[in-house]
Amino acid sequence: MVAFTCAIVGVDTVFFSALTPLLPHYAAVAGLSKAGAGVLIGAYPAGTLIGSLPSGALVARFGDRSVALIGLGLMSLSTLAFGWLTAAPVLDMARFVQGIAGACTGTAALSGLATAAPRERRGELLGYDLGAAVVGALFGPVVGAVANAVGPGPAFSAASVAAGLLIAISFTVPAPRPEAPQRLRAALPALRDRQVVMGMWLMALAGIAFGVIDVLAPLRLSRLGSSGTVIAATFLCAALAESALSPLAGRMSDRFGPARPLTIALIAGIACSIVVPLTSTAPWLIAVLIAGTPFFGTLFTPASALVSEGSAGLGLHQGIGFALSNLTWAAGQATAASASGALAQATSDLVPYLLLAFACLGTLAVILRTRDGGQTTPSAPATPDARAPADERS
Template identity: 45%
Template sequence: MPVRRLLILTGAIVLVDTMFFAALTPLLPHYVDELHLGKSGAGVLQSMYPAGALVAGIPSGMAATRLGVKPTVLIGLSLMAFTTVAFGLADSVLTLDLARFLQGVSSAFSWTGALAWLVAAAPAGQRGRLIGSAFGAAIAGALFGPVLGAVASFTGTAAAFGAVAGLAIVLAAGAAVTPPAARGRPQPISMLFEAILRDGRIQTGVWLCLLPALCFGTLSVLAPLRLSDLGWGAAAVGATYLVSAALEAAWAPVLGRISDRRGRLPPLRAALAASALVAVLLPWPHRALLLAFFVVCAGFAFGSFWTPAMSLVTDAAEERGLDYGYAFALVNIAWAPGQAGGAAIGGALASATSDAVAYLGLAAACLCTLAALSRYRDTAAPVAADR
């Protein structure tokens, strides 16, 4: 089937998924006040979604390789519709955490199936551009997510999140009538474990997916709470993330083209340097507007990892003959503990010490990775992009 049609479908799926994920950010101060969560409790709530994605990472890859990418997408979208409604109606910490966890499970199936479907149909020289375009749509979802959260803070979560569930149902119907991808021979799960244990390029790509997730997880807890402490409400916090996501969404396809032409490592080195710098700056502002500016810069820097890092993983998977379903399962397995660890550990560390300790730890991790990557040579030249 035409790659453009698959790109539109994939983009729509990841847009709706990330819209719900990002909707929680401006609602965190509300849940902290209403349910007396504190920073550590807020971190746990934020970590439930990636925890679900981690648990479902390998099963989603197995489903993609054995059932096919289309059934994997349908499983994810169906579960998304159910869990989004459940989260909107939840009125206790336990039900919120459980609904958020199951939404992470649905996300793993949706992302693994949709991206594997897209990349399998993509010409090799356009892989970075297509991943970047799909990720740009995902970031657009992150752009609308805080707006959805801000609206939910005024209208109530049931109505706002019910609308997201309706979108998931529409997308499931669209995926159901889309011609399925050609099925390859199912691969044993041992191939996935062999790849992550023995392939240095895949290990590097997985770490470079985990690290920005760690950064974003920490930022998603500490930044909205600090902005709230400085006097900003849910709408202003949502506007901050709106600006950040708009810049990321516009940049992702451009970054994909750069990685197709220049290789995956140059943009990754730039992302590491920029992320270290902004992490050093984040703890210190005492004015909400200046902090909001740094949050926007952080989102841009952290978001610059995804496209080249995922392209690096898929390039290595293709060289090994590893199914793309397993490749994106590895991305989920990398992202999930990073996002969960950043949210839970970052929130707990900041609560026990200060925000500065959490942010400076991220800066140190970025600098150490940059030093290691400076000695790393990509084993393959960038593929000439198709024009």
């Protein structure tokens, strides 16, 4: 189950992240401005936004495997269209359908793993799944670099074969134990639960961060003279660092509670948001992106653990819980991608990055205040053995 769900989310992020090094290419062939590039980047999370709640309802009614198959099929077809077409409206629509497919595969994969995982290891195993998403992001820029060399059509055609293979493999993987079907209205109590709401906001914040970076950073690197291959290598190295940090953040979340990894990630995110727009040479910008952006990605693991734990405590189907987190991530990334391009075009790159830094600072203040004040806050799972030191558990 872990291997299969890792493969699903990995393929999803391959298709998602392959656009980053190709953005200057599509800006040229489709005549995109910064605002148009932001719309293209934001089309994928916009599709995820629209598809999140329906995918959760489908998982709760028909099971994880059926919804994963729907997502993989849509992903393969929309990726083929994106590879061979160049008109801006068609590209936007293809990315939008990819986002709907990603909502289906992501909700199904995380729901299945969270259902099957032991409670005391849920954060760690979700960290592996999210780390696999980062591994997919490693290969996405590689696919983008290959597409720069041989053309998007052949490159994306080859990449879409992976989705077809996963469709075949899915019939050989045992499904997790079924949960009782639920309707979407069962999610209403979760919107008043502190753990779930905090997890949803952290998902949104991570989406906002990558919405800003994925639009502005590739265009800035291109203006500073970096080729598509160099841009791809930059994001590949950043994703490699994130893939190592995600399971670590999950283990820290299981043992000490999510507040500790969140504090580290937010401090690093604030520093990255301030330094990136002030860096004026390509080598230094590359170094800052590789060192700083992985910490935004580590927000996903404790956020997922919070949503999963809160959902379990409320008796909410994991598929609906992860649909809620997908919804907020997609809303954050879609809005930030579209708005940051337009805002940077009207002012400068510094303004969107500073707004991101303030959002991270405000979130950090809330986490520190609630933790120090003894209020309900992101904490370890509510089992004594999960919070006890290792020697006490022994």
